[in-house]
Amino acid sequence: MYLHLGQSTVITTQEIVGIFDMDTTTVSKxxxxxxxxxxxxxKVVYVSSELPKSFIVSADKQVYISQISPATLLLxxxxxxx
Numbered sequence: 561m562y563l564h565l566g567q568s569t570v571i572t573t574q575e576i577v578g579i580f581d582m583d584t585t586t587v588s589k590x591x592x593x594x595x596x597x598x599x600x601x602x603k604v605v606y607v608s609s610e611l612p613k614s615f616i617v618s619a620d621k622q623v624y625i626s627q628i629s630p631a632t633l634l635l636x637x638x639x640x641x642x
Contacts (some may be wrong), residue, residue, distance in 0.1 A: 561573045561574075561576045561637075561639050562635065563576065563636055564626050564636060565607050565616060565626045565628065566607040566626045566627055566628050567607050567608050568570050569605065569624060569626075571605045571616070571618060571624070571630050571636055574619075575618040575619050575620070576616060576617075576619075576637075577617045577618060577619055578616070578617050579591070579614060579615075579616050579630045579631075579633050579634060579637075580614060580617070580630065581613070581614055581630045582613055582615060582625075583613075583615055584614050584639070585615075595615070595623065598621070598623040603621055603622050603623055604623045604624075604625060605623070605624050605625070606624060606625045607624055607625060607626045607627065607628075608626065608627040608629035611627060612625045612626065612627060613626065613627055613628060613630070614626050614628060614629060614630045614633060617620060617630070
C-alpha cells in the first residue's frame with residue numbers, strides 16, 4: 561500500500577519506520593541531532609515549502625519533512641480508500 565506524504569511524494573507503507581510530530585519530537589536534543597545529521601548527509605526530502613508538521617523516517621534512512629499532520633498521515637495509512 562502507498563502513503564501520500566504531500567505534493568507529489570508517495571512512499572510504500574512497508575518502507576515507513578516512523579511518523580513523528582515535528583512540534584513534540586524536536587524538543588529532544590537527540591531528535592534535533594538526528595535531523596541535523598540527516599540534513600548534512602543529504603537524506604532529507606522537503607515535501608512542501610509550507611510549515612512542517614511531521615517528519616517520516618523510511619527504512620533506507622531517508623527523512624521526509626511534510627506539511628501534513630502525523631494524525632492525518634496515520635489515518636491515510638490505516639484507511640486509504642475513505
